[in-house]
Amino acid sequence: MAQQTLSMLRRVNRIxxxxxxxxxxxxxxxxxxxxxxxxxxxxxxxxxxxxxxxxAISTAWGMGYAMLELAHVRIDFLRGxxxxxxxxxxxxxxxxVLSATVxxxxxxxxxxxxxxxxxxxxxxxxxxxxxxxxxxPWFAGWIWFATMAWVTxxxxxxxVYQGRFEQSEAAIGAFAEQDAAL
Amino acid sequence: MITFVTxxxxxxxxxxxxxxxxxxxxxFGIDTFFSSFPLSKGLGRLxxxxxxxxxxxxxxxxxxxxxxxxxxxxxxRTYAAxxxxxxxxxxxxxxxxxxxxTMFSATSGSSVAxxxxxxxxxxxxxxxxxxxxxxFSGAIAxxxxxxxxxPPSINLIVYGFLTQTSIPQLFVAGLLPGIALAVSFVLxxxxxxxxxxxxxxxxxxxxxxxxxxxxxxxxxIILLFTVIIxxxxxxxxxxxxxxSVGVGGAILIAxxxxxxxxxxITEALAGTVKITAMIMLVxxxxxxxxxxLSAAGMGxxxxxxxxxxxxxxxxxxxxxxVMYVVLGFFIETLSLMVVTIPIVVPLVVNLGYDPIxxxxxxxxxxxxxxxxxPVGLNLYVVQxxxxxxxxxxxxxxxxxxxLVMTLMVIALIIFPDxxxxxxxxxx
Numbered sequence: 001m002a003q004q005t006l007s008m009l010r011r012v013n014r015i016x017x018x019x020x021x022x023x024x025x026x027x028x029x030x031x032x033x034x035x036x037x038x039x040x041x042x043x044x045x046x047x048x049x050x051x052x053x054x055x056a057i058s059t060a061w062g063m064g065y066a067m068l069e070l071a072h073v074r075i076d077f078l079r080g081x082x083x084x085x086x087x088x089x090x091x092x093x094x095x096x097v098l099s100a101t102v103x104x105x106x107x108x109x110x111x112x113x114x115x116x117x118x119x120x121x122x123x124x125x126x127x128x129x130x131x132x133x134x135x136x137p138w139f140a141g142w143i144w145f146a147t148m149a150w151v152t153x154x155x156x157x158x159x160v161y162q163g164r165f166e167q168s169e170a171a172i173g174a175f176a177e178q179d180a181a182l
Numbered sequence: 183m184i185t186f187v188t189x190x191x192x193x194x195x196x197x198x199x200x201x202x203x204x205x206x207x208x209x210f211g212i213d214t215f216f217s218s219f220p221l222s223k224g225l226g227r228l229x230x231x232x233x234x235x236x237x238x239x240x241x242x243x244x245x246x247x248x249x250x251x252x253x254x255x256x257x258x259r260t261y262a263a264x265x266x267x268x269x270x271x272x273x274x275x276x277x278x279x280x281x282x283x284t285m286f287s288a289t290s291g292s293s294v295a296x297x298x299x300x301x302x303x304x305x306x307x308x309x310x311x312x313x314x315x316x317x318f319s320g321a322i323a324x325x326x327x328x329x330x331x332x333p334p335s336i337n338l339i340v341y342g343f344l345t346q347t348s349i350p351q352l353f354v355a356g357l358l359p360g361i362a363l364a365v366s367f368v369l370x371x372x373x374x375x376x377x378x379x380x381x382x383x384x385x386x387x388x389x390x391x392x393x394x395x396x397x398x399x400x401x402x403i404i405l406l407f408t409v410i411i412x413x414x415x416x417x418x419x420x421x422x423x424x425x426s427v428g429v430g431g432a433i434l435i436a437x438x439x440x441x442x443x444x445x446x447i448t449e450a451l452a453g454t455v456k457i458t459a460m461i462m463l464v465x466x467x468x469x470x471x472x473x474x475l476s477a478a479g480m481g482x483x484x485x486x487x488x489x490x491x492x493x494x495x496x497x498x499x500x501x502x503x504v505m506y507v508v509l510g511f512f513i514e515t516l517s518l519m520v521v522t523i524p525i526v527v528p529l530v531v532n533l534g535y536d537p538i539x540x541x542x543x544x545x546x547x548x549x550x551x552x553x554x555x556p557v558g559l560n561l562y563v564v565q566x567x568x569x570x571x572x573x574x575x576x577x578x579x580x581x582x583x584x585l586v587m588t589l590m591v592i593a594l595i596i597f598p599d600x601x602x603x604x605x606x607x608x609x
Contacts, residue, residue, distance in 0.1 A: 014452060021451025024242050024458075031426035035419065048236045051422060056234040058242065059466075062459030065452070071460040072200040077512050077557065079198040094199045101203045104210075108226035138230065174198060 002158040006171050009148060009155075010068050016144075017065040020058045027054045046127040053134040060141025064148035067098070068171075076174040084165045091172045092153070092160060099149035106142040113139045183216050183483050184525075187475070191521060201517040205467030212474040221474045232469040233462060236422055238343060242458040243425030244334050247432045248290030249450035251403075252299045254436035260285055260403060261303045263396035266388045268368070273375035273382035275311065276321045277368055279304050283325025284364040285400070287332040288407040289428070293515070293552055297326025297560045301567035313383045315571055317374065320553075320579020323560040324367060324586075327549035330515065332360035333411055334428070337519060337548065339421065340461065341541045344468055344523045348538070349421050350414045351605040355538050356545065357411070359590065359600055363546075366586045374582060402438070406431045415608065464520045472524040484529050495533040496595075502526060503547065503591060510551025515559065519548055542601040543594050550587045553580040 027050075034047045066072055079090050115121070116131045123129040152172060159168035190211055194204040213221040232238075261282045268277040279300060286296045301322050308318045330337040333353035342349035375382035388396075410428045413419035419427065436442045488498060509518055530540045552560045561576050568576075594600055 017452040017455040018448050020455045021246075021448070024239075024246065024454065025429070025451065027239065028243050028246070028426040028429045031423055032430050035423055035427065051239045052234045052236040055236070055239040055242075056230060058455065059233040059459060059462040062455040063463060066456045066459035066463070069456050071456045072202060072463055073460060073517050074198045074200050075195045075513055075517070075557075076198050078196045090198050093197065094203075097199050097207070098203050101206050104222075105206065105225065105229060108222070109229055110226070111223075112226040112230050134234075135230070138233075142229070 002155040002162075003164075003167060005151065005155045006068075009064075009151060013065040013068050013148065016061055020061050020065075023054060024058055027051055046125065049123065049125050049127055049129065053129070053138075056138045057134065057141060060138050061144060063102075063141070063145040067145070067148060068152065070173060072098075074174045079174055084169070087173070088160045088165045088168050091169065091174075092157060095149070095153040095156060095172045099146065099153045102142070102146045102149050106139075106146045109139050109142045183212070183475075183478065183480060184487055186211065186215065187480075187525065195513070195521075200463070201521065202463030202467040205464065205471045205521065209467070209470040209474040212471070212478050216478040217474065219477065221477055224473065225470060228470050228473055229466055232466050235343070237349065237420075238339070238462070238465070240334075240339055240349075240420075240422040240425040241336055241461055242454050243422065243429050244290075244336055244339075245457050246450060246454040247425065247428040248295050249453050250429070250432040250436050250447075251286075251289055252295055253446050253450055254432070254441035255439050256403065256435060256441070257282070257286065257299045258303045259399040259439070261300070261307075263399040265386065266393045266396040269386035269388075271368065271372045271375075272379065272385060273317070273371045274384050274386050275304075275307060275313065276318055276371050276375070276382050279318065279321040280325040280364060280367045280371065283322060284328055284332065284360075285403055287326075287328035287330075287360070289334075289403055289410070289432075290329055293327045293329035293549070294559055294563050296329035297323055297563045298567065300326060301564045305564075305567050305569075309569070311383055314381050315568070316575045316579035317371065317381045317582070318383075318579065319564045319568060319571075319576045320581070320583060321367065321371060323553045323558075323564045323576060323580050324583030325364070326560050326563070327552045328360055328364055331356050331363065331542075331545050331549060333357060333414070334421065334425065335545070336461065337516060337545060338541060340465055340516065341519065341523065341544070343465065344472065344520070345527050345537055345541070347541065350417070351538050351608065352541050353411065353414055353421070354604045354608055355542050355601045358604055359542055359546065359594065362593075362600065363549075363586065363590055366590070367583055370582050370586050402435045406435065461516065464517060468520040468524060475524050476528075480525070481528050481532070484525070485532060488529065488532070495535070498533055499530065499535065499595065502530065503543075503595075506544070506547040507550065507554075510547060511554055512557050513551070515548050515552055518551055519544060536598065536602060538605055539594070539598045539601045543591065546587055546590050546594065550584055550591075553584060 031047055034044050037043050079087055113135045116135050121131045156168045156172045190208050264281040265278040268281045269275050271277050283296055283300045286299055290296050308315055333356050338352040339349055342352050410424045413424045414421055531537050552558055555577050565573050565576050
């Protein structure tokens with residue numbers, strides 16, 4: 001059950017990641033087009049502003065995928081010194097702390113959206129973008145990340161409880177060194 | 183507060199809690215214990231404003247550029263072409279490793295991606311031609327580190343964002359030291375192999391006509407680099423715009439070389455989102471920590487702390503350099519950079535040093551961290567691409583390059599103009 005949940009999360013988040021990737025690709029395309037148009041004397045205007053929104057939304061929605069792919073960097077110097085049970089417990093602790101922290105972040109993000117909704121705020125720019133339009137998907141991304149984190153934590157907890165340490169390590173272990181970029 | 187942050191940082195990191203999350207936790211700690219205002223109330227706004235950034239979107243664009251290029255099949259051709267040009271030096275093919283790594287650094291913003299790409303195409307050659315694997319693999323690990331120095335560099339974008347220094351200027355500042363490092367790597371290899379020919383391989387001399395033919399394969403990547411950096415340098419485009427041009431160029435190159443298909447594009451896109459989210463978690467965490475530290479008066483505390491130590495600026499700088507070398511044994515690149523920036527950069531600027539120059543110095547130190555054991559990411563990447571052999575061989579082979587980097591650190595401190603000449607000329 002825990003294992004199925006985890007593979008489903010991974011599948012869903014992979015789709016989310018590709019969709020976000022496509023969004024970024026379209027965004028790069030529009031910046032490119034804007035440069036060409038500028039050379040020809042016209043311009044979309046506001047590309048700058050829109051790329052910012054795309055970045056905020058992409059960041060929020062990509063977090064869960066990065067987490068499930070074990071991409072969020074952890075220093076596993078001490079972790080490498082302990083046995084399998086110790087490693088699993090450290091992984092669970094890290095996951096619990098991550099879930100709690102991300103939940104706090106998501107709750108704090110709500111206050112931003114709440115103010116925007118209450119005031120009907122618009123961006124202080126020529127586009128006058130209604131901020132709710134971009135902050136709702138952004139906030140939803142953080143809620144998504146928090147939800148993914150808690151579900152993953154519970155699934156891994158179940159695996160550890162059942163003594164399936166290897167599977168739990170595959171789900172919430174430290175990143176594979178070769179895969180970590182930068 | 184300094185003790186709290188340092189102990190908290192090291193303690194939480196060693197528990198292997200994700201680096202980005204540690205930064206948030208420290209921010210909460212500062213808020214709880216050292217501030218009279220409820221700083222955490224501003225967290226939501228900070229998360230929004232630090233990710234709603236048309237500057238930072240250059241990160242996914244540059245990552246995507248690199249992902250596409252790496253998967254395009256261009257690396258093998260570049261390697262073969264550079265082999266024609268540089269393998270006449272004592273050490274043979276080892277120089278092609280360094281040159282290919284330099285070339286890919288110039289378009290990719292990531293050191294690990296660079297090392298992985300070069301290792302994949304180069305390592306089979308080492309076996310085929312019977313090279314001693316130590317220096318051969320060490321050269322790939324070291325050459326790969328140039329990815330974060332030679333622009334475009336994702337690490338420099340992050341540095342510029344967090345310290346509010348100009349990213350175009352940082353890019354330009356990294357150019358000379360990056361090239362100097364690449365040349366020094368080549369010189370060091372040639373010197374070692376002149377003395378100990380058994381560590382390298384046969385010198386390979388190709389007819390001139392073949393060299394000229396090989397040049398064709400180098401054109402796309404040189405062109406791409408020139409367009410990206412030229413546009414930023416001349417002020418025609420922001421880094422974000424240049425990056426989007428780069429993405430377009432990389433897709434075009436991949437299409438020309440027949441490396442493009444739906445599977446490759448989805449892999450590249452998913453990889454880009456993963457890396458971007460990973461970077462952004464630490465960047466947003468660092469922004470929050472930055473904000474709480476400065477609101478709680480960390481700057482002033484640091485000033486008092488320094489005055490109390492009574493060290494001259496140069497000595498303080500040397501202490502910082504040693505700290506990076508030591509931390510670099512255990513903590514990796516971007517994390518090392520991001521967790522130290524909120525504390526170290528204000529301190530260094532306070533001492534009267536130029537933030538652009540310090541950014542470049544920090545990059546050299548972080549490049550060193552990439553190839554110093556026990557935690558040196560590039561060492562693992564190169565080892566991963568080898569078939570068998572001991573990890574210690576890669577480590578041994580990297581030692582000459584660590585020494586070259588140490589010399590570079592000293593040179594940068596004595597002659598800051600290595601980094602600052604070009605940015606000044608730009609203004």
